[in-house]
Amino acid sequence: MNITMNGRILEVQTGQTLLQVARQNGIHIPTLCYHAHTGPAGKCRLCLVEVGGMRGLQTSCTVEVKDGLVVTTDSDAIRSARRLVVDLLLASGRHDCLACEKNSDCELQNSAYELGIERPSFTVDSTADTDTSAEFVYRDNAKCIKCGRCIVGCNQVVVNEVLDFGFRGHDTKVICDDDLPMGKSSCVQCGECVQLCPTGALVDKKTVGKGRSWQLDKVNTTCPYCGVGCQITLHVDRTSNRVVRVTGRDIAPSNGMLCVKGRYGYEFHASPNRLTQPLIRKDGKLVPVSWDEALDYTAGRIKAIVDKHGPDVFSALGSGRITNENNYAVAKFTRAVIKTNNVDHCARTCHAPTVAGLAAAFGSGAATNSIADILDADVLFVIGSNMTEAHPVVSYYVKRAAKNGATLIVVDPRKIDLVRWASLYAQQRVGTDVVFLNGIINEIFKNGWQNEEFMRANTENPDDIREWVKPYPVEKASEICGVPVDTMKTIARILGTAKNVNIIYCLGITEHTCGTDNVKTIANLQMVLGHLGKRGGGVNPLRGQNNVQGACDMGALPNVYHTYQPVEDPKVAAKMAQCWGVSGLPLKPGYKIPTMMHKATTGETKILFCVGDNTVQTEPDMNKTIKEIKALEFFVVVDIFPNLTTEMADVVLPDVCFNEDDGCYSNMERRVQRLRKAVNPPGQAKPTWWIMQELGKRLGVDLRFTSAQATWEDMRRTATSMAGITYERIEELGLQWPCPTTDHPGTPILHLHGKFTRGKGLFCRTDNRPPAEVPDADYPFMLSTGRRLWHYHTGTQTRNSVGLETIFPEELLEISPVDAARMGIKTHDVVKATSRRGTITLKAWVTDRSPEGVCWCAFHFHEAHANVLTNSAYDNVTETPEYKACAIKVEKVSDGVPFIQTVQRQARP
Amino acid sequence: MVKTEKKCTCGGVAASDAENHARLAQVIQEYQNKPGALIPVLQIAQALFGYLPKDVLRTISEGLNEPYSRVFGVVTFYSFFSQVPRGKYVIRVCMGTACYVRGGQAVLTALEQELKISVGQTTPDRVFSLDVGRCFGACGLAPAVMVNDDVHQFVQPGQIKDILAQYRKPTA
């Protein structure tokens, strides 16, 4: 159909609003309450237009097109009506533009300018207050035009459900919870409301006074924290060489949304604590030296030791924190220069079971679908993922889908915050996932809900699985996993009869001695349901670190080169040797981290070259790790901050961080996304690829790493599934592998139509195996560990940024109200937690997030570190440690400051 | 939070409070998943408890799966809802233009002094609550004061004591 707008005849679609049509055709209509993310509100009346045949002026953001409408978007009458709107808005607040942070970036100011308003014709002295209580968001209610964008954003976009309008008439204002100061409310400081606010009513507090928008350079890049890979813009003050603000970019995967870390945890790059020069241990002390000295010394020691004992005494660690280029550089150095496959990285501690388990079942060890697919599922099955804290932006999608009517099933031993949005919650006992899932599969078969057609057509052994789950009727499974029989039956029914199920899981599944089995069981479940190879379904592990997917893709693994080409395959080795110009590439797979470390104590590992891995703090059983590192002959650490690991090194080399060099990361949906240099590195810090190049040169091999891009190109020459991804192609939007050629569009969905990467899907047998250590009389509590919203890993980045530590200053031991009452423990009392391996002292948080008998803490604070307690027992296939289960005892040490809970806050007491 | 510890003086209240909560739980169950449930549930809750304390709002928020801020926003939007216990008699002093210019404020001040409470509060014996209103449509009789459904006209500060006395004395 057609409408006429300002005399132009325009083709339109049903359901479009006049505003949408105008925008699409480059016709400008000013707006305030409308935002593409929050939709039409019809509140501000700035978007007025004339519509033929309708009386008065109409709000173009709400009026839908009808065939033949005649619309005028500019006239004297319109302008004067719009002027009145802006005039009134200006008058009923305190719009001191000169002092306002939003000056030049404010939609109200822009409208006033456009309409030629110099100063408001009225003034009403606003008595509205400001709210400075929150760490990152500053609220100036006198600049609020009550457009409601922040409210829709908070409730419908990020679904944190904190804001609304309160009170009435002239007293109407935006409130947090029951009109609490924002800092005391359940707000998680994601900053979505700030990004949506058209005026200076909500601004980034830390940015106030740090520069006008036009004085700051904008650099597009990728968030350096978790594996969601949110797209961000850094606002850089060139004179001070600092990032002063971060905003979300309106493209996949995050569409403008961010979490508190991504938006506000940015100062670490400019921290005075950064490592800025190479250090060598001399007479027991780390002393600064030149790069030449450090590199000559390092190369010399490596050569001497390897010449004497052979290449396998050398082990290297890449990292899920560093770029693809740098992981490739470490892996290539290890293989091409040292000639060993002893290279691994921290996926070993998290998602190695995913890589192994999914590869066994489907042929590819990565997430099958895109993040945005979450909105297309009718059932979301989330197991072992505390996503509101560890992957906040994914949780926004999940919560939004649940609000829009999808059935959200949450399965977790802890009553995590996400449960608030769940239709169904099952609390399985720690470490009983296989039993729970087999019970569900059993029930699905019992009722004939399995997708027989999918199983027959696309899997190798559809009859086996039916047999294997026979010993797990729900009644029996329920006894072991603790989920009531009825709940299990309901879940089986919902899953079995759904149109499209998306299974999402995380480390609650993998970090167990049966981690690979857990993953295989999830794959079994989804192959029985058959929601694979289509939009909205799939098996989707949430990768933990910003680039843990990429570190795997780049071959920082002992058994594969980049893009998962097996080291044992002589053809692959020959191809690499030819391309790299080297000979004698080893065919034997290398050691996995626990083996590397263990072999230090037997003298079989003598050199550990560790990049971006705070090994002491991230491996389980810290005392054991320290012993192993002490047994090394030569220990090199490349990192951006001093930490417990650099303290033990013989050589420390200063690395650049995420905004000091170019490169790319691969996010959890296999999307390769650009990083860009935005600031200069501190002191003499250098990129890892440069360090590897220099060491290679000193050991006789030119690795051809002349820049980040050259390193990527070197990788691409022998890549298979990533060969088509170039910097040019991902300039704007990342590409998802497989992407074998430069004209391939990328692959949002793996195993399309059930055609698995390995041919046919393979069901694998899994059976109940309890955790390696279970509570007993001496150590009566089960301890599980993980991540908090406010911090990241060993805290080097979040604790060197401003504000996150104020919100969450120290680790807390979560304990159930029942246990706490029995032991006389209250929130903030000091307690001692002891396992067979060590003791930590920290404060308690009494919360029903913990079920009876289960405690929980994170590994962000070296002062009270979970890994002093955790067990190094590991998954038999992948050697991933059992971070999620060990036995501890808890004793109260002293009373804390009495604590009064005002509102149920998210992610903190 | 509702106090339940002083068994001797408010044991009866505590018992009925528990009943009220049980009833509220039933109501929430009935209304769950029905669109537009919030306002009717709030109305019933207010009828049960006499007012809407925060723990009741929380229960409703969790039970109906509505953001707490939304529940609070609705409660503060409608003057019908009260977050403080309401007295047996709700006194509303008109602050509309006519009443205001003819001495409404003085009447209000006198009431505040006499009752020792301010606007929005209730006397400790829960007999009177004090509120202001906007034009009762009785401008010719300004200043006007309403006590529950009774309209008092041409009220002067000096008359306050007498008016209150009418309600204080036990009803026959």
Ligand code: SF4
């Ligand atoms: S910062 Fe995020 S959670 Fe807090 S009020 Fe704004 S949108 Fe809501």
Ligand code: SF4
């Ligand atoms: S705070 Fe900003 S976004 Fe929210 S209602 Fe006010 S002006 Fe609109």
Ligand code: SF4
């Ligand atoms: S969700 Fe992850 S990637 Fe996104 S902003 Fe937060 S930490 Fe960064």
Ligand code: FES
């Ligand atoms: S933009 Fe249309 S009414 Fe505000």
Ligand code: FES
């Ligand atoms: S102003 Fe008081 S009744 Fe109208």
